[in-house]
Amino acid sequence: MEFKNPREELERFRARLTVAGGFVLVCFAALLMRFVWLQIIQNNYYTTRAEDNRISLVPIVPNRGLILDRNGVVLARSYAAYTLEITPSKAKNLDQMIDALGQIIEVQPKDRKRFKKLLEESRNFESLPIRTRLTDAEVAIFTAQRYRFPGVEIKARLFRQYPGGAFASHIVGYIGRVTDHDIEKIEKQEQEANYRGTEHFGKSGLEQKYEFALHGIAGFEQVEVDAGGHAVHTLARTAPIAGNNLTLTIDAELQRIAETAFGDRKGALVAIEPSTGGLLALVSTPTYDPNLFVDGIDSANWRELNESPDKPMINRALNGAYPPGSTFKPFMALAALTVGKRRAEQITFDPGFFNFGGHTFRDDKKGGHGAVDMYKSIVQSCDTYYYALANDMGIDNISNFMAQLGFGQRTGIDIEGESEGILPSQEWKKKRFKKPEQQKWYAGETVSIGIGQGYNAYTPIQLAQATAVIANRGVMFRPHLVDFITDTVTGVRTKIESTPLRTLDLKPEHLDVIRNAMIGVNKEGTGARAFAGAQYVAAGKTGTAQVFSLKGSDYKAQGVKQELRDHALFIAFAPADEPKIALAILVENGGFGAAAAAPIARLVLDYYLLGKRPPGPAVEDEAASEDSP
Numbered sequence: 001m002e003f004k005n006p007r008e009e010l011e012r013f014r015a016r017l018t019v020a021g022g023f024v025l026v027c028f029a030a031l032l033m034r035f036v037w038l039q040i041i042q043n044n045y046y047t048t049r050a051e052d053n054r055i056s057l058v059p060i061v062p063n064r065g066l067i068l069d070r071n072g073v074v075l076a077r078s079y080a081a082y083t084l085e086i087t088p089s090k091a092k093n094l095d096q097m098i099d100a101l102g103q104i105i106e107v108q109p110k111d112r113k114r115f116k117k118l119l120e121e122s123r124n125f126e127s128l129p130i131r132t133r134l135t136d137a138e139v140a141i142f143t144a145q146r147y148r149f150p151g152v153e154i155k156a157r158l159f160r161q162y163p164g165g166a167f168a169s170h171i172v173g174y175i176g177r178v179t180d181h182d183i184e185k186i187e188k189q190e191q192e193a194n195y196r197g198t199e200h201f202g203k204s205g206l207e208q209k210y211e212f213a214l215h216g217i218a219g220f221e222q223v224e225v226d227a228g229g230h231a232v233h234t235l236a237r238t239a240p241i242a243g244n245n246l247t248l249t250i251d252a253e254l255q256r257i258a259e260t261a262f263g264d265r266k267g268a269l270v271a272i273e274p275s276t277g278g279l280l281a282l283v284s285t286p287t288y289d290p291n292l293f294v295d296g297i298d299s300a301n302w303r304e305l306n307e308s309p310d311k312p313m314i315n316r317a318l319n320g321a322y323p324p325g326s327t328f329k330p331f332m333a334l335a336a337l338t339v340g341k342r343r344a345e346q347i348t349f350d351p352g353f354f355n356f357g358g359h360t361f362r363d364d365k366k367g368g369h370g371a372v373d374m375y376k377s378i379v380q381s382c383d384t385y386y387y388a389l390a391n392d393m394g395i396d397n398i399s400n401f402m403a404q405l406g407f408g409q410r411t412g413i414d415i416e417g418e419s420e421g422i423l424p425s426q427e428w429k430k431k432r433f434k435k436p437e438q439q440k441w442y443a444g445e446t447v448s449i450g451i452g453q454g455y456n457a458y459t460p461i462q463l464a465q466a467t468a469v470i471a472n473r474g475v476m477f478r479p480h481l482v483d484f485i486t487d488t489v490t491g492v493r494t495k496i497e498s499t500p501l502r503t504l505d506l507k508p509e510h511l512d513v514i515r516n517a518m519i520g521v522n523k524e525g526t527g528a529r530a531f532a533g534a535q536y537v538a539a540g541k542t543g544t545a546q547v548f549s550l551k552g553s554d555y556k557a558q559g560v561k562q563e564l565r566d567h568a569l570f571i572a573f574a575p576a577d578e579p580k581i582a583l584a585i586l587v588e589n590g591g592f593g594a595a596a597a598a599p600i601a602r603l604v605l606d607y608y609l610l611g612k613r614p615p616g617p618a619v620e621d622e623a624a625s626e627d628s629p
Helices: 006-041 043-054 094-104 109-121 136-144 180-188 205-209 211-215 252-262 299-307 325-339 374-379 383-393 395-404 426-432 443-449 460-471 508-524 598-610
Strands: 055-060 074-086 128-134 152-161 175-177 200-202 219-225 231-238 245-248 267-272 279-285 348-350 353-356 359-362 370-372 475-477 482-486 493-495 500-503 539-545 567-574 581-587
Touching: 074 094, 074 136, 094 109, 094 128, 094 136, 109 128, 109 299, 128 136, 128 152, 136 152, 180 200, 200 205, 200 211, 205 211, 252 267, 252 279, 252 598, 267 460, 267 598, 325 374, 325 383, 325 395, 325 460, 325 508, 325 539, 325 567, 348 383, 353 383, 353 443, 359 383, 359 443, 374 383, 374 508, 383 395, 383 443, 395 426, 395 443, 460 475, 460 508, 460 567, 460 581, 508 539, 508 567, 539 598, 567 598, 581 598
Parallel strands: none
Antiparallel strands: 055 219, 074 128, 074 152, 175 200, 219 231, 245 482, 267 279, 267 581, 348 370, 353 359, 475 500, 482 493, 539 567, 567 581
């Protein structure tokens, strides 16, 4: 029988107890160290985290800046209104909920379609409007029954409004919901924080070009929230700063008169102040109503705008490229004087045609104009004179001179999407065509260039800018729409400087020849009927540009489909001695420039120079004097 040693057992027990006690002490020490780390060393960090969970920062979208004409007429503004919004993630059955909402507040089919479109575009759990611009009565009705609609709430939002509707829409543009492309622009400008909560972004016109000036600076609210994420009360508020206001060079009444003068015809008008480059009017017809885009345009209206054969969304003044027709002749004459290919008194005999390379280029007047000098060539719009002139000058001389006037290049106007147009040259043709036989420039092609046909294709604003250069005796300015930007906080105005782009090397006596001939156009030439009895002296030039080739046949507007009829053009500046305004007008498929375009110019000039308002829209007079293509 074995006996245990009590002493050894006691020592063994004490050893185990010491180890266990040490382990417990180490655990308590670890807990104590962790407590010290969390409660003392990391106190500030976790206190901040707790505050972040308790306090939410809610962005406040700033009021978008105003857009006003030169006289203070408001073209775009913002206002606050209530919206009824649904957070899809909090709604169990959207369709049933919307049906139930429709029983207490009117929800139209277009509201449902817009909501569905927004739902498809939404990438997160943000609330989406099902109804906008609620009345006070509708707000009260929903508030009383809010408990029935989890995930539905009323919010106050800022809305953009264009008081004139379709008026000046291609100038002002419109805003739309923020897209991925817009976010890229925001990130590029490092404006992510300033655009938190912002749902709209400028899409076209000045709204797009001056987006970051108009937007303003976002504010925020510190809101205490409960465990469920619901706001309890507001702790602090930093007010947003409204966006800057844009004051334009545009005269709203002049713009309205010009738009009205077109009636239901398609076309464009550009009016420039020659001494500054400020645009007085910029018309593209037909127009569209930018208010349609504020809440998110519905599919029916979007389809109508996009599928319309009249293409109302296109800004014809900047994006449409057209042959200039006979309005090109004054510039051709100025080029000839400048490069020494013609003298003003030099005579060209016009038998009614010009033969070159076995091809006969016809003049508009059968039998011709007889002996023609430069003055007569412009006043009577003699084609044969310019056929011969273009052939003598050659395409490179023509191209190089016209490039100085801004043809075939963007003007730099402060609206995005401007077209370059086409200034034909040998180099242009080599780049334009791929096959070697297509790349060669033929001398016969130069002949048509001389009368503003052939490959010539320019935007109305390029034509207006070139006209302004002649009016301003060779000094060129960049066309612009914004006169100054006003800081809404300080009231400081930042002027858009009107510094000349360049001054062309043109002799005053050459400019006088062209100016006098253009005056003759409106006194005794193709523009005389439109300017009969004018109380000022205006210089002008009519033009007609072919839309398709007649292949030797005579042109009769009544026998040609509307969309194939010639375009009507007119350029002008007035008063001729000290020009205050320069114009370029295009009426698509309008026929003769003297009949369709010149009367519009008369209405515009009468108002701007005399304050005379027209009794009604311009009426096309098919019996007016014809001018050549």
